[in-house]
Amino acid sequence: MSxxxxxxxxxxxxxxxxxxxxxxxxxxxxxxxxxxxSKQKLFVAAMRAPVNPVEIVQRLAAGGPxxxxxxxxxxxxxxxxxxAGSGLAQAMRGALAQDGMTVAMREFVTHEMLPAVASALExxxxxxxxxxxxxxxxxxxxxxxxxxxxxxxxxxxxPKVVVDSIGPVLQGxxxxxxxxxxxxxxxIIQPE
Amino acid sequence: MSxxxxxxxxxxxxxxxxxxxxxxxxxxxxxxxxxxxSKQKLFVAAMRAPVNPVEIVQRLAAGGPxxxxxxxxxxxxxxxxxxAGSGLAQAMRGALAQDGMTVAMREFVTHEMLPAVASALExxxxxxxxxxxxxxxxxxxxxxxxxxxxxxxxxxxxPKVVVDSIGPVLQGxxxxxxxxxxxxxxxIIQPE
Numbered sequence: 001m002s003x004x005x006x007x008x009x010x011x012x013x014x015x016x017x018x019x020x021x022x023x024x025x026x027x028x029x030x031x032x033x034x035x036x037x038s039k040q041k042l043f044v045a046a047m048r049a050p051v052n053p054v055e056i057v058q059r060l061a062a063g064g065p066x067x068x069x070x071x072x073x074x075x076x077x078x079x080x081x082x083x084a085g086s087g088l089a090q091a092m093r094g095a096l097a098q099d100g101m102t103v104a105m106r107e108f109v110t111h112e113m114l115p116a117v118a119s120a121l122e123x124x125x126x127x128x129x130x131x132x133x134x135x136x137x138x139x140x141x142x143x144x145x146x147x148x149x150x151x152x153x154x155x156x157x158x159p160k161v162v163v164d165s166i167g168p169v170l171q172g173x174x175x176x177x178x179x180x181x182x183x184x185x186x187x188i189i190q191p192e
Numbered sequence: 193m194s195x196x197x198x199x200x201x202x203x204x205x206x207x208x209x210x211x212x213x214x215x216x217x218x219x220x221x222x223x224x225x226x227x228x229x230s231k232q233k234l235f236v237a238a239m240r241a242p243v244n245p246v247e248i249v250q251r252l253a254a255g256g257p258x259x260x261x262x263x264x265x266x267x268x269x270x271x272x273x274x275x276a277g278s279g280l281a282q283a284m285r286g287a288l289a290q291d292g293m294t295v296a297m298r299e300f301v302t303h304e305m306l307p308a309v310a311s312a313l314e315x316x317x318x319x320x321x322x323x324x325x326x327x328x329x330x331x332x333x334x335x336x337x338x339x340x341x342x343x344x345x346x347x348x349x350x351p352k353v354v355v356d357s358i359g360p361v362l363q364g365x366x367x368x369x370x371x372x373x374x375x376x377x378x379x380i381i382q383p384e
Contacts, residue, residue, distance in 0.1 A: 096340060097289035106341045114343075126345070133337065133346035134357055140341070141333015145325065148288060149298045149332070151306075153318070154325035165326055169361050 004046040009100030013043055013107035040112050043104070047095065050087035051079060054112045061120035068120050069135070069171025073163045076139055080147050081159055089147045092140075109136060121174060134173040142166060196238040201292030205235055205299035232304050235296070239287065242279035243271060246304045253312035260312050261327070261363030265355045268331055272339050273351055281339045284332075301328060313366060326365040334358060 003025035007016045018039055022029035036042040044052045056079065060071050080088060095105035117135055118128035145151045146162070154162070195217035199208045210231055214221035228234040236244045248271065252263050272280060287297035309327055310320035337343050338354065346354070 093288055096285055096336070102341060106343055109341065109343050129345050130349065130353070130357075133343055136343060137333040137337040137346060137358075138330055138361075139333070140336050141329040141331070144288065144332050144336060145329040149294060149301065151298055151301050151325055151328060153321050154329060157322065161322070165322075165365070166329075169330075169364070172361070173357070 001046060004042055008043060008046055008104040009098060012100070012103040013039075013105075014111065016043075016104070018042065040108075043108055043112075047091040047101075047105075048087060049091040050084040054116055057113060057116040058119075061116055063120075065120050065122065065175050067171065069169070069174050070163070070167035072117075072135065072139070072170050073167035076142070077159045077162050077166075080143060085147055089143070092143055093148060117174075131173050135170050138166060138169055138173065193238060196234055200235060200238055200296040201290060204292070204295040205231075205297075206303065208235075208296070210234065232300075235300055235304075239283040239293075239297075240279060241283040242276040246308055249305060249308040250311075253308055255312075257312050257314065257367050259363065261361070261366050262355070262359035264309075264327065264331070265359035265362050268334070269351045269354050269358075272335060277339055281335070284335055285340060309366075323365050327362050330358060330361055330365065 004016075004021045007021045007024060010016075011020075016039065018032050018036075019029045021042070022032050025032075032042065036045060040054055041052060044054075056075060057072070060068060060075060063071060079085065092105075095101045114129060114132040114136065117132040118125075121128045121131060123131070142154075142162070146154050146157075149155075196208075196213045199213045199216060202208075203212075208231065210224050210228075211221045213234070214224050217224075224234065228237060232246055233244060236246075248267060249264070252260060252267060255263060271277065284297075287293045306321060306324040306328065309324040310317075313320045313323060315323070334346075334354070338346050338349075341347075
């Protein structure tokens with residue numbers, strides 16, 4: 001696990017490979033694949049994250065765009081309010097503190113998390129990505145404000161209050177007209 | 193300055209005092225007050241933040257609640273997109289990485305930043321605080337996503353796209369009906 005963490009810290013998420021990590025740890029790549037199943041799952045384990053956020057989002061996204069923002073808000077708050085929350089907070093603090101892990105976290109969010117959100121939407125690819133990254137901005141902000149900095153009154157607000165406040169915003173980012181009417185210039189369209 | 197930083201790290205923002213910091217640094221408290229003017233300004237300097245966010249928000253709040261969310265979004269993006277942005281990103285990473293600075297940042301946001309936002313609103317005190325902390329959650333999330341993790345396409349989106357997307361959300365948190373209709377239970381009302 002420390003070999004995996006060191007590898008992600010050095011190479012980021014994209015360029016790290018199960019094969020390289022296995023070589024570094026002196027074990028068979030098949031063993032790692034057997035235990036973790038994928039680089040995504042290995043990263044989640046290396047970050048000591050107690051849940052796999054990609055799997056959660058994929059499950060939510062499978063329900064389609066209708067009310068997806070509300071479902072994401074509800075699930076996000078219930079997972080972070082659970083005992084798993086402190087592990088997630090530590091994983092996020094670690095990712096923000098070290099340059100190497102910041103890069104790995106960026107690539108993981110960009111290539112594993114955002115596509116899982118975008119998959120639920122019906123829009124041009126570039127617009128889906130803008131919408132998904134806006135959702136990420138509010139969720140990451142909620143995580144930092146409520147669970148890491150613990151800023152009141154948001155930190156102690158009942159889950160329902162938080163979900164009722166954040167849900168409509170996420171839904172707006174996903175399917176609202178505000179983002180849809182934005183002119184998507186070349187600056188915002190990223191290569192696939 | 194290092195005495196100030198160490199003091200904030202050890203005691204947080206609330207319990208640190210200009211007098212204690214002066215004693216630690218072996219200088220006259222009057223000298224610190226002359227140079228910095230207040231504990232708030234000393235904290236901003238100790239965090240190596242290139243601008244004073246409290247002064248900026250106070251200026252914006254003075255214009256009243258109408259379109260305040262849009263003005264905050266515009267100013268936030270223009271300051272963080274400016275050369276000052278990398279200094280702010282470093283200050284925020286530092287605050288999130290160390291337990292002591294996390295506490296100091298929490299107290300600074302709660303007791304200096306949020307009241308500056310709340311001062312512009314017309315609502316019961318408890319509701320103003322909820323609204324201000326929701327604004328903080330989206331702004332902190334934007335800072336982490338666009339400027340620290342640099343998640344695409346948000347990281348390279350033209351300022352106008354970001355302002356047009358975030359502005360309505362901030363305005364909704366400040367004066368919209370969604371938050372206003374929330375039943376403010378005892379959990380969310382904090383002692384003054």
